[in-house]
Amino acid sequence: MRIALLADIHGNLEAFRACLEHARARGAERLVLLGDLVGYGADPGAVLDIAMEEVGRGAIALLGNHDEAAIATGGSGMNDMAAAAIAWTRARLTQAQRDFIADLPLTAEEEGRLYVHAEASAPARWRYVTDADAARRSMEAVHAHATFCGHVHKPGLYSLGDTGKLVGFRPVAGAPVPLARGRHWLAVLGAVGQPRDGDPSACYMMLDTGAQLQASWMRVPYDVTTAAAKIRAAGLPVGLAERLFVGR
Amino acid sequence: MPHRRVIDGFTVCETLHEGGMAVLYRVERNPDDPPMLMKVPRLREGEDPAAIVSFEMEQMIMPRLSGPHVPRLIAQGGFEAQPYIVMERIEGQALSSRLRDLPLPPEEVASIGAAIADALDALHHQHVVHLDVKPANILFRETGEAVMIDFGLAHHEQLPDLMAEEFRLPYGTTPYMAPGQALGVRNDPRSDLFALGVVLYQLATADLPFGEPQHLKGVKARLWRDPVPPRRRRSSIPPWLQEIILRCLEVSPTKRHPTAAQLAFDLRHPEQVELTERAEKRSRDGYLTVLRRRLRPETFEQRAFTTARQVRSAPIIAVAIDISAVDEGLAAALRDQALRMLGNRPGARIACLNVLKTALLSIDTTLDEQGRNRHVQRLVELQHWARPLGLGESRLTFHVLESADVADAILDYARANRVDHVVLGARAESLSRRLLGSVSGKVAAEAPCSVTVVRQRHTG
Numbered sequence: 001m002r003i004a005l006l007a008d009i010h011g012n013l014e015a016f017r018a019c020l021e022h023a024r025a026r027g028a029e030r031l032v033l034l035g036d037l038v039g040y041g042a043d044p045g046a047v048l049d050i051a052m053e054e055v056g057r058g059a060i061a062l063l064g065n066h067d068e069a070a071i072a073t074g075g076s077g078m079n080d081m082a083a084a085a086i087a088w089t090r091a092r093l094t095q096a097q098r099d100f101i102a103d104l105p106l107t108a109e110e111e112g113r114l115y116v117h118a119e120a121s122a123p124a125r126w127r128y129v130t131d132a133d134a135a136r137r138s139m140e141a142v143h144a145h146a147t148f149c150g151h152v153h154k155p156g157l158y159s160l161g162d163t164g165k166l167v168g169f170r171p172v173a174g175a176p177v178p179l180a181r182g183r184h185w186l187a188v189l190g191a192v193g194q195p196r197d198g199d200p201s202a203c204y205m206m207l208d209t210g211a212q213l214q215a216s217w218m219r220v221p222y223d224v225t226t227a228a229a230k231i232r233a234a235g236l237p238v239g240l241a242e243r244l245f246v247g248r
Numbered sequence: 249m250p251h252r253r254v255i256d257g258f259t260v261c262e263t264l265h266e267g268g269m270a271v272l273y274r275v276e277r278n279p280d281d282p283p284m285l286m287k288v289p290r291l292r293e294g295e296d297p298a299a300i301v302s303f304e305m306e307q308m309i310m311p312r313l314s315g316p317h318v319p320r321l322i323a324q325g326g327f328e329a330q331p332y333i334v335m336e337r338i339e340g341q342a343l344s345s346r347l348r349d350l351p352l353p354p355e356e357v358a359s360i361g362a363a364i365a366d367a368l369d370a371l372h373h374q375h376v377v378h379l380d381v382k383p384a385n386i387l388f389r390e391t392g393e394a395v396m397i398d399f400g401l402a403h404h405e406q407l408p409d410l411m412a413e414e415f416r417l418p419y420g421t422t423p424y425m426a427p428g429q430a431l432g433v434r435n436d437p438r439s440d441l442f443a444l445g446v447v448l449y450q451l452a453t454a455d456l457p458f459g460e461p462q463h464l465k466g467v468k469a470r471l472w473r474d475p476v477p478p479r480r481r482r483s484s485i486p487p488w489l490q491e492i493i494l495r496c497l498e499v500s501p502t503k504r505h506p507t508a509a510q511l512a513f514d515l516r517h518p519e520q521v522e523l524t525e526r527a528e529k530r531s532r533d534g535y536l537t538v539l540r541r542r543l544r545p546e547t548f549e550q551r552a553f554t555t556a557r558q559v560r561s562a563p564i565i566a567v568a569i570d571i572s573a574v575d576e577g578l579a580a581a582l583r584d585q586a587l588r589m590l591g592n593r594p595g596a597r598i599a600c601l602n603v604l605k606t607a608l609l610s611i612d613t614t615l616d617e618q619g620r621n622r623h624v625q626r627l628v629e630l631q632h633w634a635r636p637l638g639l640g641e642s643r644l645t646f647h648v649l650e651s652a653d654v655a656d657a658i659l660d661y662a663r664a665n666r667v668d669h670v671v672l673g674a675r676a677e678s679l680s681r682r683l684l685g686s687v688s689g690k691v692a693a694e695a696p697c698s699v700t701v702v703r704q705r706h707t708g
Contacts, residue, residue, distance in 0.1 A: 163297050169408035178308050182327030
């Protein structure tokens with residue numbers, strides 16, 4: 001079965017739709033949303049409505065730190081642009097949308113795979129997996145054979161074998177990597193709605209659960225111009241629009 | 249009959265080979281299956297942990313490979329139960345079975361070498377550097393293609409390199425290992441060309457160029473100590489073969505052939521190999537030269553995504569020039585196109601083709617003085633066409649093909665020489681074109697690579 005994993009959508013409706021369409025055209029039968037549905041982008045409501053509809057059809061959706069901030073904690077501790085976006089988002093959510101976010105779990109597990117927004121040893125602390133030490137801490141804390149997280153906005157893959165050595169790898173777009181049994185894997189997804197690895201195209205993961213689990217980091221070009229224009233029109237910080245063009 | 253073990257439907261028969269890291273068994277399943285073997289890693293306590301990791305690598309890489317130059321993967325089982333790989337068993341002999349017949353005649357060394365270079369070219373195009381090229385890992389199909397086996401030490405540039413990360417010491421087979429590989433570089437396809445150079449040296453001289461060092465320290469000596477020139481060991485080895493072998497054995501990868509396809513090209517066209525001082529070298533370098541290299545050895549750096557980039561940087565471009573049509577404007581347009589395609593790719597080379605049409609039914613004209621003159625005249629004209637390109641001999645070759653069908657001749661040439669891009673001119677509208685069809689149309693439709701058809705812009 002093919003599963004599409006989408007993280008860090010951040011209210012970017014154009015990128016979200018492009019990824020969903022791309023994934024369906026390639027046979028994705030199941031959808032996992034790994035948190036941060038809102039924040040930064042100009043369409044939090046529309047993104048949430050699609051997410052709610054998909055969850056109604058069996059999709060998994062998880063809580064991200066921006067989702068939590070939008071209904072509960074606010075933007076304290078965030079940088080100015082992020083905090084401004086949270087304040088703007090907060091004022092625009094309906095009660096139904098707030099309830100949906102409030103019910104989102106921090107993690108989900110199926111068939112030995114763990115889905116989580118941030119570093120898995122303490123999901124609610126929203127730590128980043130940006131280096132080998134964080135990856136090791138995450139993998140040593142969980143039983144799952146493979147963990148999938150977002151939060152970082154840059155694709156990455158880590159593996160821990162029986163010898164205790166940790167392998168880090170920068171995935172190549174579209175090239176499937178087999179996540180062989182017998183070792184632990186931690187896959188860091190790229191961002192759908194605000195890529196930061198220098199490639200402005202939206203990033204999601206296609207997971208193939210055939211005889212061997214295979215992960216592909218897919219890149220999808222989308223209408224950045226419209227997404228950025230909406231951010232400007234909404235009065236959100238201009239930097240949030242500009243960064244979409246360069247993927248930084 | 250003894251009780252036979254069955255794993256996932258495969259009946260395990262006799263042991264075919266016991267290696268340091270894995271054991272190979274013959275297996276059977278259905279009567280109409282091709283010959284198959286099962287590879288099982290050694291997992292017992294106290295075995296080298298590299299055996300497990302290298303087996304994991306092979307399980308990751310093999311499903312990603314296809315074509316006649318690798319064994320076809322049939323099934324594999326993971327580490328949760330019994331790990332194994334079932335693959336097609338190549339019925340031909342390994343190159344190692346020829347080692348008792350050494351030295352081989354130069355022509356045979358070249359044809360075996362070209363077949364192996366073809367196989368390496370196929371791997372490199374699939375993002376894989378083999379890193380353990382040696383006679384025991386090279387088999388031949390009955391149809392002649394070389395097949396590379398054992399991907400346990402290989403590097404795939406689109407997959408995590410478990411071997412590189414788990415083990416600091418480079419793995420490989422010491423007599424064949426490239427100097428860069430000995431220093432830990434795992435993603436340069438030219439490391440395989442060095443190893444093939446060692447194989448060619450061995451086939452041609454019956455000796456190993458760097459002996460059989462027992463330790464990595466001994467392997468590193470090849471960073472400064474050059475081998476005895478092959479012709480010193482066997483005077484019957486022609487200069488072109490020494491040129492090719494010593495180029496493969498250059499310490500710096502940039503001095504080797506840029507791609508396996510180009511090495512295969514040289515091995516198939518000995519008369520066109522540019523001879524440098526390597527060809528005439530009579531003895532090893534002097535004490536001072538070696539000392540200087542030892543004090544300032546070559547450095548190697550690991551670059552990202554080297555395999556595909558290296559292969560792309562050095563295409564073989566075949567330009568078909570229709571001399572009989574003598575159209576200076578079109579000839580110049582073809583040259584411009586060739587120059588644009590060479591661009592800033594110093595590894596790219598151009599093969600200039602011309603097809604000498606022969607009658608379908610004719611008496612043997614090989615000894616015909618007139619025929620020979622025509623052949624030579626065409627060669628001279630090709631050289632005249634190419635002179636303004638300003639390319640050195642090593643990047644330019646000339647080929648007059650004889651065939652009854654021009655398009656077939658170009659297509660055959662492109663297939664046999666792993667040409668990356670064919671460039672040819674569009675013929676003017678003519679009666680013969682209307683009657684016979686267009687050469688460029690047929691080449692464009694059937695070529696195994698890109699085809700560019702050049703036409704002068706109509707200014708009327």
